[in-house]
Amino acid sequence: MSRPNPSLHRSQKAPMTRAKRRLLIIGTVALLAALGWILAIVIAPAFQRTIVITTGADNGIYRGFADRYAPILKHAGIKLDIRSSSGSVENYERLRDPNSAYEVGFIQSGTTSPQETDGLQTIAAVSYEPIWVFYRGSTTVDRLTQLRSKRISMGVPGSGLLNVAKVLLGYSGITSENSTLLQMDAPAAYQGLKSGQVDAAFFIGRPDAEMQRALLNDKQLKLMNFAQADALVQKFPSLSKIVLPRASTNVAEDLPRTDVTLLAATALLVSKDTMHPALAYLLLDAAHTIHGGEDYFTPIGTFPNLRTEEFPVSDESIRYFKSGQPFLYRYLPFWLASLIERRLLILVPFAALLIGLFQALPRMMEARMKKRLVVWYREIKALEDEVWNNREPSRAQISQWRDEIENIDANASRIRIPYRYFQDVYALKQAIGIVRDRIEQVALRAKE
DSSP: OOOOOTTOSSSOOOOOOHHHHHHHHHHHHHHHHHHHHHHHHHSOOOOOSEEEEEOOOTTSHHHHHHHHHHHHHHHTTOEEEEEOOSOHHHHHHHHHOTTSSOOEEEEETTSOOOOGGGOEEEEEEEEEEEEEEEEOSSSOOOSGGGGTTSEEEOOOTTOHHHHHHHHHHHHTTOOTTTSEEEOOOHHHHHHHHHHTSOSEEEEESOTTSHHHHHHHTOTTOEEOOOTTHHHHHHHOTTOEEEEEOTTSSBTTTTBSSSOEEEEEEEEEEEEETTSOHHHHHHHHHHHHHHHSSOOSSOOTTOOSBOOOOSSOBOHHHHHHHHHOSOHHHHHSOHHHHHHHHHHHHHHHHHHHHHHHHHHHHHHHHHHHHHHHHHHHHHHHHHHHHHHHHOSSOOHHHHHHHHHHHHHHHHHHHTOOOOGGGHHHHHHHHHHHHHHHHHHHHHHHHHHO
C-alpha cells in the first residue's frame, strides 16, 4: 500500500486505497451494466414478422382492404394474419386490450368513445364508408323522421353501423318506443326488405360491393336521399356529406336517376401505440398504394389522410405525411432499412457519449494536472500563514521552516506533467520563492 508523502505536513490527504479503487471499478461496471439494460428496454427487439389485423365480416369492406394489404406486406417479408370480427366495436375492444395479439385494425369513425388510456393511435384515415338507407313503398323518404313507426334494420351488435344508426335515428326522434328497431346483418336485412318484413334498413359499404350492387339495381327498393345531411353532419362531426352521382351505378338504365346525397363514416387504420415504428411506415405505404386513387366519391389523393380526431395520430404518420418515407426506407429494402435503423439507435447514443467524453478529456486532464499542483499551493499557504502568525519564532522553528520550503521546492521540481502545463509549475516555484524570502526576512528580524 502506498504511503502519504512525508513532505506534506499541513494539506496531507490519504491516497485512494485498494478498497476504494475496487469500489470505483465495481461502480463503473454496474453503471455500464445499467446503461446496457436501459438500452435494451428503450431499443425494442426486431419487429415481429407477423402482424395480426382485426377486420370485419368475411365479405365486408374491411376484409377486402386487408386482403389487398396482405401481398404488399408479404413483399416486404411481413405476414398479415387476417382475423374476422363483427365490426368496428369489436375491433376497438380487441385493440385496446394490451394482452391481445391484435396489433392493427380498422375502426369506423363515430362508433366508439376513445379514452386516453386506450393506448391506440391512428395510422391514417383510408376511405369513406357510405351509409345507405333503402326503403320500400311509393312515398319518397328524404328525412329519417318519416320512418317513425316503421320496422327498421340498423345492423348487428358489435358493428359500427349499429352505433351510427342509433345516433342518427335518435336525432330524428325515432326510438324503440315508437318504432320497431331490428338488429340484422346485411343479407338478412336485404331479404327482409324484399319479403316485406322490413320497411327500411341501414347498410354500409362501397357502391361496387356485391350487396350494394344488388340493392342499387333492385327496382323494388328506393335509396333515401339525406335532405338533412348538413344538419346531421353538424351534430355528428365524425360523419361526412358525400354525393352519389346520377347514373354512377348503371349508365344504361340511368341508376340512380338523380344525384343522391349520402352520409359517410371514415374508415380509420388504427394500431396499438406499442407497434414497431417500422411497421407503421410499411402500413402507410400500403395505404397510399391501395387508397390513393379516385373512386365514386373522391378524387385522386384524397386518401389516405390524417383528417380525424378519433384517436391520437402516430408520430410516424405525422412524419410520413410531412416528408414521406424516412431516408433509409426510401432507398433500401424494408428489412435492411429497419435493421440499420435499429443499429443506429444503439450507435448514435454511444457516439454522442464518446464525443462528449473526448471533448471533456482535455478539461479532465487539466483538472488532474492542477490537482497535482494545488496540494503544494495549500502546503505553501499553510506554511506562509504559520510564518506570519509566529511573531517570535525560535531558531529551531526557523530551521524547520527552511527545511519544509526546500522539501516543497524539491518535490515541485519532480512533478511530472506535460509541457503545456510547465508555466503552472514555474508559477508554483515563484510562490515557493516568495515564501522562502519571507522566512529569511523573519530570520533576519530574529537575529536583531
